Amino acid sequence: MKKLLILPILAIYVLVHSCAESSSNGKDYKDASLSIDERVEALLPLMSLEEKVAQMRIFHANIGVKSDENGKLILSERVVKKLKIGIAGIKNPGEHIDAVAAAKLNNELQKYIIENNRWGIPALFVTESYNGVDAEGCTKFGRPIASAASFNPELVKRQWDVVGREARLRGMHMCHSPEADLVRDPRFGRMSEAFGEDTYLTTQMVTSAIKGVQGDYEGLGNGTHIGAVAKHFAGYGQVLGGSNFAAIEISERTLIDEIYPPFEAAVKDAQTLGVMASHGDLNGIASHGNPALLTGVLRDDWGFNGYVVSDSNDIARLYYFMKVAESPEAAALMGLEAGIDIDLYAEDSYAYLPEMVKTNPEIEKLIDRSVRRVLRTKFILGLFDNPYIDIPEVEKGVRAASSLALAKESDLESVILLKNENEVLPLNKNKSLKIALLGPLVKENTKAMFESVTGSNIKYVAEKGFNLTDGSKGAPNLLEKDPKAIAKMVNMAKGADVAILFLGGDEHTSKEAFFNKALGDRATIDPVGAQDELIEKIKATGKPVIVVLKHRRTLSINVIAEKADAILDTWDLSEFGDESTARIIFGEVSPSGKLPVTVPRSIGQMPFHYSMKEINYKKGYLFLEDGPIYSFGYGLSYASFEYSDLKLSSNEITPYSEIEVSVTVKNTGKVKAKEVVQMYIKDEIGSVTRPDKELKAFDKIELNPGEAKTVTFKITPKMLEFTGLQMTKVLEAGDYTVKVGTSSSTHIETAFKLKK
Structure with missing residues (x-):
């Protein structure tokens, strides 16, 4: 009797499934003429709870994605089981094989994923970039901190443009890079992954890297570039003792004025598709369970509409490492409520969500919120319409002569x-x-x-x-x-x-x-x-x-x-x-x-x-010479440069005006050379203690022997803002000094006033 029931039930399922696929909310998510939001809203109601949660998880390819000696895809039983209901993404598939082999593997893998989940939802393949694409057979550039030494954002953008192109050609879609962290403690082993100690320099480099890797955003949908994931939000480079996983203690004022700006620019200016939360806590609050940070600052204040991914296993670690959650399930809920959309690697965190919904149905609203963000990213990347790589293009585009020449050019400027x-x-x-x-x-x-x-x-x-x-x-x-x-x-x-x-x-x-x-x-x-x-x-x-x-x-x-x-x-x-x-x-x-x-x-x-x-x-140390061995911004040349004629267009600035700064720089040496002209500003008196000086602009110029150029910068009211006594941004009237020169310690200077 049970066998007789199978056919009618199956027929009803197929009929309902077919109708739902083509007409959910009257719209078909496969219709490329619809807006991305319309396609997301057409697809989301079709999905089961389990399918939704699958779109919130990434696993690493090392658990069973590889190719045989003939280049054919091999999947472990564990991976096959995961892919039956789809997946948000897979980290590093094909990382240890050359670009052409990886592209073929990833095409086959993507085809398998699309054909083996009900709605044909493609997966995100994710890489990282510390010396170019972290995979075999790609152009190897210098690490980010070496790139920062170039003080050339345009060069860095071109470098990351190559990263974005090479990654997409091997079948990747997202990059868990660049780092927007400030690195100020050389004990920290990950120092070279970021762009240095300075807020302004890091901001310029991070936005350049994201715009490059994303192809100025336009490269995402046309299939030429990949999405960036700015990390680690926030303060990760400031771990106490320089020890990874240690606590992070940063004043709220320092967070706002120094730590946040590179991330804010990544969101507002560079339009990063993703953000990764920080391994650590932040003033006692675990970052992966911090809604004020991941939702309040990131989304409510800055308007971020991409997805937030956990760092490796870090939602589960709210329970067994951070010890701020009472159970693995409580850790999962904490991460979900805070605003983490994707769980990276863990089997003991978001995997529990379907069961948790049975006792707490309201959770599904938060799940839907996250799934919308993940699906939206996949639509932005064009994966529903063009999920595969054009193999003949791979050899021409990866390790192209122009890319190798760019690697050398970047070295020479760094x-x-x-x-x-x-x-x-x-x-x-x-x-x-x-x-x-x-x-x-x-x-x-x-x-x-x-x-x-x-x-x-x-x-x-x-x-x-x-x-x-x-x-x-x-x-x-x-x-x-x-x-x-x-x-x-x-x-x-x-x-x-x-x-x-x-x-x-x-x-x-x-x-x-x-x-x-x-x-x-x-x-x-x-x-x-x-x-x-x-x-x-x-x-x-x-x-x-x-x-x-x-x-x-x-x-x-x-x-x-x-x-x-x-x-x-x-x-x-x-x-x-x-x-x-x-x-x-x-x-x-x-x-x-x-x-x-x-x-x-x-x-x-x-x-x-x-x-x-x-x-x-104000004070040095007993038995130690004062100051650093070498100061920030320092670097010699085979030429010599003379700075003169520092002028301001006005000695006063208001909240509604700007000042133009000009300086003449002359190559007094015997060879053609490049020089980084740096502008620092010092707030002489503030309602709170102020930095000794802050980099606010720089320009890299090239001069022939005996040649002089006038370099101009603008001082804007925004440059002078800081977080005041009441923890709000303020512009304070008073005296300021502008310092222009060859490093943070060698410059000529003049003064101006802010009047209200």
């Missing part, structure tokens, strides 16, 4: 000349020299890259000598000093005309600290191992010593700064980094990078950024 005693640089490639390339940051291809720049006149010997750590992925260990390796490098330096030392840190000495005992933060910021001893002994040979500093966190390079004849700070450059460095060493290009951070003498000076309150500078 290298910072910190020291050049007696003008030891640039070296003359036409002079017969023997050069020793020495030190733990020498790579296998370093010698070949230098040879490609200089030709046959220069002879090279190369020796890495020693590694800094044992390379363990979780918690790397420092290696014991190797006196024989040091002695070998010293002898090589003796036999050379010039020694170039590659010092600093690597991916093992500065990295993200995960759960499961994976460490990446440091309690000190001195160079690790025997690097100081190495430079001291090679300096004692009497040979010129040039240091190429590679690193992912700021280092207190006291000994290096004292002993080196020249220092090139390269942070972490592109795949062509050593070639670009050689081109600068031999004078093909004058260095033009500037420090995006302050370089302290000791970790004991922390917190230590240039825009601290003026009162922070």
